[in-house]
Every structure is written in C-alpha cells, then in structure tokens.
Amino acid sequence: MAVVESLLQFSSTGTLLGALLLLLGLYLLSSGSKSQTEGKEPPGPKPLPLFGNLLNLDLTRPFDSFCELSKTYGNIFQVFLGPKKMVVLVGYKTVKEALVNHAEEFGDRDIAPSFRIMNDENGIVFSNGKNWKEMRCFALSNLRDLGMGKRGSEVKIIEEIQYLEGEFDKFEGKPFDMTQPVNYAMSNIISSIVYGNRFEYTDPRFTEMVDSANENVYFAGSTSMMIYNIFPWLGPILKQKRIIVKNIVQSRQHMTKLINGLLETLNPHDSRGFVESFLIRKQSDEQSGKKDSYFHQDNLMMSVTDLFIAGTDTTGTTLRWGLMFMAKYPNIQDQVQEEIDRVIGGRQPVVEDRKKLPYTDAVIHETQRLANIVPLNLPHMTSCDVTLNGYFIKEGTTVVPLLTSVLKDPSEWEKPNSFYPEHFLDEKGQFVKRDAFMPFSAGRRMCLGESLARMELFLFFTSLLQSYRFTTPPGVSGDELDLKGVVGLTLNPSPHKLCVIRRS
Known part of the structure; x- marks a missing residue:
C-alpha cells in the first residue's frame, strides 16, 4: 500500500492516475516478459501485474529489503520493479564472483x-x-599525470586542510552542521x-555548484525518482525531477x-588540469580531421560532472561519518588521538605516517x-548471456551487486553491525587488509x-x-546520534551538529 500511496501523492487528480495506470497496463500487456528457455533463472518473489514486486519492498531503504529477501531466496535472486526485472547479488563471495x-x-x-536525463x-x-x-x-x-594520489595531491590536500580548520575555528566550539564546509x-x-585551481568557500558560483550537485545526488536516490525509473511517464508531475533538471542547467x-575561461589561456604544451588536457586533445582531433572523436563538448561536460560529484560527495560523506563516529564513541577517539600524539606529535601528518598509525588506519577503514555510503x-x-552459480542471467539484465551485503557480510566480519576497528587489526595491533573490504x-x-580518496580520508x-x-x-x-542515515544515491549521516573544540 505504501507504493500506491506514493503514486497517489504525485497525481493531482485520481483521473490522471487512472489514465496513467491504464497506459501502464496496456504497456505491460504489450511488452510482457518472454519465457526464457536458456537456463534456470534465479528465484524470487512472485511479481504482481503492473507493480511487479514493489509491494515487497521498502522503497525508502530498498537495500534493507533486498537483504531480507536474500534470507528466503538466497544470494542470487530476481525482483521486478514494475515490469523491469532486476537480479540482486548478495554477499562477498557472490559479488566478487x-x-x-x-x-x-x-x-x-x-x-x-x-x-x-543527467548525462545522455x-x-x-x-x-x-x-x-x-x-x-x-x-x-x-590524465589524472595520474596530474599527480592524483601522489605527492602533488598530498600538497593540495594539506593546504586545503588549513582552510577547513579556519572554517571550523569560526564556530569557537559551538555546535554546527559541518556538511557544507567539509563538502567545500x-x-x-x-x-x-x-580546473587547475581551488575556490574560496564564499564564491557563490562554487558554492552553488557544490550544493546543487549534492542535492542531485540526494534526489537521484529518492523514492520518487525510483518510481520515475520504473514508470517514466510520471516524470512531468515529479517535483524532484524538475529540481534535478534545474540544477543540471545551472x-x-x-x-x-x-571551461571558456581556461580555453582563452590554453597552452597546448602546458596542461594545468583535466579540463585543459581534454581541450588540448579535442583541438588536436579537430585539427587532424578525426571523425567520430569522443573528445567533444558533451563528453567534457559530463566527465567533469562525474569527477566533481564523485570527488565531493563520497569522500565528504565518509569523512562526516568518521567525525560523527568519534563523537559517538569518545573512547575510540581517545585511542586515535593518543596514537597520533605519540607517533606524530605536533607536526603536520603526511601520507607516509599511515603505516605508523595502525589503529587510526583501522578506524578509517571501519568508518568506510x-x-x-x-x-x-x-x-x-550484463553485456551478454551469462550463467552465475548455476543461474542463467540474460544479456541486458539490470544487476545490483549489493555492497551493503559485502561490507556487513556476517561470514566475513566478526561484528558486522557494530563500529569495531579491530576488524582491521591483528593480535599484535598491526593493520591487516580484509578481502571483503x-x-x-x-x-x-x-x-x-580510489587512490585520491584514500589519501584525502x-x-x-x-x-x-x-x-x-x-x-x-x-x-x-x-546514543542520540542516529546511525541509520539519510538515503539518497549515497547514504549520508542523519542531520546533526557537533562541537569542534581546539585541543590544547
């Protein structure tokens, strides 16, 4: 019933909803799934006409529903989101396979x-x-040439840390939401x-780009956009879709x-960033008359967007979780700070210190x-027909390798649902890698x-x-810090404020 109620709230009148459902029903009848004789399909709950298995799922937290379904149907099962079939892979061994x-x-x-609608x-x-x-x-x-994950990146990160600490100091120990300064x-x-340069946190162009990108990441994973993916005919009446489009345009x-500013000063022999490298390659292809080049404006815009969003939301979200965990578990924070003080003292931490800080490294990994997220x-x-663990999966099938089932696989982690840095420590307190990480x-x-994100964190x-x-x-x-998180395309910490107090 929750799905039906969600659909009703998107419609201004029952008549409109009825017409849409009629069209969807006709579509389902005309494009009904063909029987597959190639092999044994994965098991799964019996789908309903039109809705598929939507009534079996909590669309606000579908990953939890998938984990529950796996208890009945195993580590490879199929569900129907409306008329669309999806195969879900559960657990470390299955996802790795x-x-x-x-x-x-x-x-x-x-x-x-x-x-x-975002990238075409x-x-x-x-x-x-x-x-x-x-x-x-x-x-x-190109990113390797620009020093991603190497010494050049380390210098940029250390410089940016000073700017972030300056933002934290402005609050003078009073509670605040650190989402925006961390994301910036x-x-x-x-x-x-x-782009080859950083921006001031007060630059309105920069802050609007960051805030709108984060908003799009949130809405892209919302219930209404999941319903849009299933029934795209509902797009015109979805507020979230209009917001996403508006943010993309801006x-x-x-x-x-x-990009135009960089184009005006472009030096073919000296690239200062990814955009300039792309523009140099684009000009080279144009001058040589290369046909069907992939180095065109649309690919440039979308590649920059991909890097910008991936380089902001995932790492920023993980860091905010880590700082919240420290406030929630002060005894673990004590041990991290004791190790940092003992090994590093008052100097600036550098990447080479990681191997000397096994407990701190374990805490970061356990945060991830x-x-x-x-x-x-x-x-x-699937790019072709494939058989996985005895089940036939047809070419073109949507597959969800459920990461939460890997990172919380009870056969791989001693305390899968607890914050337990010892997952990454041996009996001597030394850091150990885990295959299921x-x-x-x-x-x-x-x-x-990944290399840049690991260095940043x-x-x-x-x-x-x-x-x-x-x-x-x-x-x-x-205890009042909620660990369920807010679900979008990524899982963010629930809204909260922390006090950030300078250590003496």
Whole structure:
C-alpha cells in the first residue's frame, strides 16, 4: 500500500492516475516478459501485474529489503520493479564472483531514466561501450599525470586542510552542521585537479555548484525518482525531477564559463588540469580531421560532472561519518588521538605516517565499512548471456551487486553491525587488509579515484583529530546520534551538529 500511496501523492487528480495506470497496463500487456528457455533463472518473489514486486519492498531503504529477501531466496535472486526485472547479488563471495571473476560479463552500466536525463550516456560513470572505455582510459591516465594520489595531491590536500580548520575555528566550539564546509573542502581538492585551481568557500558560483550537485545526488536516490525509473511517464508531475533538471542547467552554465575561461589561456604544451588536457586533445582531433572523436563538448561536460560529484560527495560523506563516529564513541577517539600524539606529535601528518598509525588506519577503514555510503552500489548490466552459480542471467539484465551485503557480510566480519576497528587489526595491533573490504566496488567499474580518496580520508581525518576534539552538543548524548542515515544515491549521516573544540 505504501507504493500506491506514493503514486497517489504525485497525481493531482485520481483521473490522471487512472489514465496513467491504464497506459501502464496496456504497456505491460504489450511488452510482457518472454519465457526464457536458456537456463534456470534465479528465484524470487512472485511479481504482481503492473507493480511487479514493489509491494515487497521498502522503497525508502530498498537495500534493507533486498537483504531480507536474500534470507528466503538466497544470494542470487530476481525482483521486478514494475515490469523491469532486476537480479540482486548478495554477499562477498557472490559479488566478487560476478564483478571480478566475470568482470566483462557484468561490466556494463544500467542507465536508468533518472541518470539518462543527467548525462545522455556521455562521460565516465553512466556510459557504455567505446565511449566509456575511451573516457575512463583518458581520465585514469590524465589524472595520474596530474599527480592524483601522489605527492602533488598530498600538497593540495594539506593546504586545503588549513582552510577547513579556519572554517571550523569560526564556530569557537559551538555546535554546527559541518556538511557544507567539509563538502567545500573536498570539492576544492577535485577542482584543483580538474580546473587547475581551488575556490574560496564564499564564491557563490562554487558554492552553488557544490550544493546543487549534492542535492542531485540526494534526489537521484529518492523514492520518487525510483518510481520515475520504473514508470517514466510520471516524470512531468515529479517535483524532484524538475529540481534535478534545474540544477543540471545551472551547473552547466557555471561549468561553461569556467571551461571558456581556461580555453582563452590554453597552452597546448602546458596542461594545468583535466579540463585543459581534454581541450588540448579535442583541438588536436579537430585539427587532424578525426571523425567520430569522443573528445567533444558533451563528453567534457559530463566527465567533469562525474569527477566533481564523485570527488565531493563520497569522500565528504565518509569523512562526516568518521567525525560523527568519534563523537559517538569518545573512547575510540581517545585511542586515535593518543596514537597520533605519540607517533606524530605536533607536526603536520603526511601520507607516509599511515603505516605508523595502525589503529587510526583501522578506524578509517571501519568508518568506510560501517558507513556503507553506497549500499546499493550503482546498477550494473550484463553485456551478454551469462550463467552465475548455476543461474542463467540474460544479456541486458539490470544487476545490483549489493555492497551493503559485502561490507556487513556476517561470514566475513566478526561484528558486522557494530563500529569495531579491530576488524582491521591483528593480535599484535598491526593493520591487516580484509578481502571483503569493498567500499569502492570492484572489477571494471571500480571507482577510478580510489587512490585520491584514500589519501584525502587519511590526511583530513588524522589532521582534524590531531587538532580538535569532536563532541556532541551539551545535553546531547552519543546514543542520540542516529546511525541509520539519510538515503539518497549515497547514504549520508542523519542531520546533526557537533562541537569542534581546539585541543590544547
């Protein structure tokens, strides 16, 4: 009934809803699923006409519903979101088998309507085929040349930490929501790589780009946009879709101005950032008369958007979870700060310190594991017919490698639902890697910014814990900090405020 109520609230009149449902019913009858004789299909709950298995799911937290369904149907099962079939993969071994051992077969991206309106299959994240290969290859090689995850990035990160600490100091220990300053700091790291320079936190063009990007990430994973993906005919009456489109238009206007500014001073022999490297390649292809070049304006705009969003939301969200965990678990914060003080003292932490700070490193990894910020993963699609663990999955099927089931797999983690840094420590207190630690996904679609994200998280977290004590506001206990989070395309901490107090 919750799904029906959700549909009703999007319609201004019952008549409109009736007409839409009639059209959907006719569509379902005319495009009914064909029986598959190629092999045994994954099991799953019996779908209803039109709605599929929507009544079996909590669309506000679909990943929780999938975990529950796996208890009945196993680690590979299928569900129908309306008329669309989706195969869900659960647990570390199953997800690894698909994404790593069958990387090619499960390597395509399913591009739902909500993502299609953002990128029209350009860029890096939501594209396939030759376009995806060309853009991802160029991004990887170019970002490496620009020092991503190396010494050049370390210098930029350490510089940005000072700016963020300046923002924290303005609150003088009083409670505040750190979402915006943290996101602005993270955005500046990727901006310095993409555009070749950082921005002031007061620059309205910059803040609007960051805030609108974060808003789009939230709405893209909302219940209404999930319903839009199932029934795209409802698009015209969805407020969230209109907001996403408005934000895209505004952001592209800002990006166009920034890109045009770089174009005016472009030096073919000296690239200061990703945009300039792309423009140089674009000009080279145009001058050589190369046909069907992938280096065109749409791919540039969308690749920049992909890097900007990925470089801001995921890392910023993870850092905010980590700082909230420190306020919630002050005894763990004590141990982190004792280790930092003992090993580093008062000097600036650097990347080389990681191997000397096993407990701090374990806390960062446990933050990534428990925060579980992309619980559904981004949807994959089979590139061909494939059989996985005895089940036949047809080419073009949407596949969800459920990351939350990997990061909280009870067969892999001693205390899957608790904040337990000892998951990453051996009996001697030394850091140990865990195979089921997969926050960046795996296989062909693994996050291309992993090295940068790991560097950012270590340097920001260690530097901030060296400088500050993070506490709940007066009168608020750590137990009141909610760990369920707010669901969008990523899982953000529930709204909260912290006190950030300078350590003496």
